[in-house]
Amino acid sequence: MQFAPTADRTFASYAPLLDDRTQRAIRERAGAVSDLTVCHVNTTASGGGVAEMLRSLVPLSTDLGVEADWQVMTAPDAFYEVTKAIHNGLQGDGASLTEAMEATYHETVAENAAAVERRYDVVVLHDPQTLGMVGHLAERFPETTFVWRCHIDLTDPAPETLAFFESDLERVDRVVVSRQEYARPLDTEATVIHPAIDPLAPKNRPLADLTGEAAAAADLDRYPVDPDRPLLVQVSRFDPWKDPLGVVEAYRLVAEDVPDVQLAFVGGMPDDDPEGQEIYDAVEGETADDESVHLLTDLPDAGVNAMQRAADVVLQKSLREGFALTVSEALWKRRPVVGTNVGGIPLQITDGENGYLVEPRDIEATAERCRRLLEDEALAERLGEGGRETVQRRFLLPRLLADYCELFADVTR
Numbered sequence: 001m002q003f004a005p006t007a008d009r010t011f012a013s014y015a016p017l018l019d020d021r022t023q024r025a026i027r028e029r030a031g032a033v034s035d036l037t038v039c040h041v042n043t044t045a046s047g048g049g050v051a052e053m054l055r056s057l058v059p060l061s062t063d064l065g066v067e068a069d070w071q072v073m074t075a076p077d078a079f080y081e082v083t084k085a086i087h088n089g090l091q092g093d094g095a096s097l098t099e100a101m102e103a104t105y106h107e108t109v110a111e112n113a114a115a116v117e118r119r120y121d122v123v124v125l126h127d128p129q130t131l132g133m134v135g136h137l138a139e140r141f142p143e144t145t146f147v148w149r150c151h152i153d154l155t156d157p158a159p160e161t162l163a164f165f166e167s168d169l170e171r172v173d174r175v176v177v178s179r180q181e182y183a184r185p186l187d188t189e190a191t192v193i194h195p196a197i198d199p200l201a202p203k204n205r206p207l208a209d210l211t212g213e214a215a216a217a218a219d220l221d222r223y224p225v226d227p228d229r230p231l232l233v234q235v236s237r238f239d240p241w242k243d244p245l246g247v248v249e250a251y252r253l254v255a256e257d258v259p260d261v262q263l264a265f266v267g268g269m270p271d272d273d274p275e276g277q278e279i280y281d282a283v284e285g286e287t288a289d290d291e292s293v294h295l296l297t298d299l300p301d302a303g304v305n306a307m308q309r310a311a312d313v314v315l316q317k318s319l320r321e322g323f324a325l326t327v328s329e330a331l332w333k334r335r336p337v338v339g340t341n342v343g344g345i346p347l348q349i350t351d352g353e354n355g356y357l358v359e360p361r362d363i364e365a366t367a368e369r370c371r372r373l374l375e376d377e378a379l380a381e382r383l384g385e386g387g388r389e390t391v392q393r394r395f396l397l398p399r400l401l402a403d404y405c406e407l408f409a410d411v412t413r
């Protein structure tokens with residue numbers, strides 16, 4: 001286990017984004033649990049939505065008096081092969097684990113649990129990778145309250161993958177999911193908390209506020225896209241659930257009517273995602289002869305920000321999706337989003353009001369909505385404004401902290 005580096009955040013810096021009543025309510029909720037110590041545990045300090053949130057949530061929590069740590073597991077590559085299979089299994093793509101895979105999982109979680117040095121009042125284990133630590137930790141720290149924060153879509157899990165976690169799930173005090181439906185296959189009490197984005201992060205700040213290296217990374221001249229041509233962007237890990245090949249198909253249909261359209265994939269390769277390279281290669285192979293398609297990997301956050309803002313349409317063509325922070329990020333930037341009607345995306349997009357929702361396999365509809373938005377600037381602007389307002393109300397970081405504080409009060413009293 002390692003402590004992960006966090007951002008520099010104080011609650012006061014969010015004040016311009018929150019009305020007085022909301023600020024008071026958040027302070028009160030934090031005040032009610034300020035005697036607690038909390039530790040969040042996940043598998044990666046960068047890349048992917050969970051790291052994104054913890055980097056800002058943890059220091060904000062401490063600033064409001066709820067002392068929080070963030071620790072990241074250390075694990076061999078073989079562990080991530082196993083947890084990828086588990087992740088896919090929990091999202092319904094059942095390939096059972098071999099005995100050797102189960103052993104790798106158990107060994108790694110035991111080692112990491114043994115490396116936790118102090119007792120916390122609440123430990124939040126993020127995603128299935130960390131869930132197996134609960135038994136080991138509970139033995140060492142019987143007074144601690146354990147929360148499993150599951151960020152993935154659990155609507156239709158493979159029964160054998162769920163069964164693998166049966167005893168761990170019995171030991172956690174509360175499960176937290178992003179949508180009520182995700183808890184249905186579980187036999188435990190679950191709380192719904194929606195994720196959130198940090199408006200002060202280099203990923204989301206207005207580009208004019210960026211300085212130094214971040215400002216340089218946000219300079220579009222560094223990237224191969226042509227600012228004078230229409231641009232579709234999908235920001236996502238290279239992952240089959242994000243359907244990058246479906247995005248290519250939709251783009252090709254758009255290009256039949258809008259020949260100068262460009263497509264950019266902005267996709268990181270997080271340490272805990274071994275499938276990334278394979279999917280990247282597939283997309284690259286498919287688009288190698290098309291100069292209007294760009295694959296941009298491992299951009300700095302300010303570069304992601306600039307690409308999202310440069311997009312005429314942001315796509316999120318996921319087949320399964322826990323939440324999709326990328327959607328909130330784009331909506332916050334007033335970009336029109338065409339997203340699929342799966343998982344957390346319909347929590348954020350109301351079709352026709354602040355974006356468009358399409359069915360996951362409907363390439364034709366995806367292309368049609370993109371075309372419509374490229375052709376009608378006023379429409380794109382109206383949906384973009386709607387998106388900004390949605391995120392302002394429901395998906396900013398201080399609200400997430402308030403929800404966690406309420407949860408902590410609930411599970412420890």
Ligand code: UDP
Pocket residue numbers: 047048049050052203235236237266267268269296297298299301304323324325326327329
């Ligand atoms: N992300 C990034 N660089 C990339 C691709 C993704 O910083 O090249 C970020 C993205 O901006 C978002 C997070 O990774 O903040 C992905 O979170 P999301 O909930 O959309 O999907 P997940 O990866 O957790 O399935």
